[in-house]
Amino acid sequence: MIAKVIIIALLVAAPAGAQFREDGEAAKQAKLPTSASNIWSVLRTTVVKVDDRAGRFTASHPAPVRALAGQSLTITGFMLPLEPASKVSHFLLSKYTPVCAFCPPGEPNEVVEVQTSRPIAVDTRMISVTGVFALQNNGDNGLFFKLSGASVGAAQRKAS
Numbered sequence: 001m002i003a004k005v006i007i008i009a010l011l012v013a014a015p016a017g018a019q020f021r022e023d024g025e026a027a028k029q030a031k032l033p034t035s036a037s038n039i040w041s042v043l044r045t046t047v048v049k050v051d052d053r054a055g056r057f058t059a060s061h062p063a064p065v066r067a068l069a070g071q072s073l074t075i076t077g078f079m080l081p082l083e084p085a086s087k088v089s090h091f092l093l094s095k096y097t098p099v100c101a102f103c104p105p106g107e108p109n110e111v112v113e114v115q116t117s118r119p120i121a122v123d124t125r126m127i128s129v130t131g132v133f134a135l136q137n138n139g140d141n142g143l144f145f146k147l148s149g150a151s152v153g154a155a156q157r158k159a160s
Contacts, residue, residue: 029105032097033126035076035155040095042068043145046109056139057108066135073147074130075112076155078105079123087119093129093147108142116150126155 047060080092093112096105105111113136114129131150136143 029096029099034097035095035126037076039073039075040110044109046144048108057142058139059144061135068133069135071133072130073133074128076126076128079127081122087121089116089119108144112145112147113143114147114150116152120152128153128155
């Protein structure tokens, strides 16, 4: 459990834009596949602020994001396992292809926490995740969206 918290903190708690260092990482990531799922553009409208003193994120969800709560959604993206295992039931999903295990692949409003109904094999390819969407307020880890009771399948390999 402690390892999961540390990994989550490393993935999402970096200052906004920190994942795109001046070494060209943004340019490299821009050339990689990204999910074309329309849900990501809706989630991105959530306004996330950082309280540097408290070391916490806060989120303000607009009406279109709040309307998704309780619905069964399917989102495509890339798995970010929270522990070193061949099968997991808890991971993060990102619109962007991860390029570094210690760098967040996006902002907190571009990451969804996923809890599957059974352990699944870790996959580095784009996946499709279906589950019940919920809003959460995990400002310590910068996690504001969750899919529960999720199932995972192969995503169509159309990237944008």
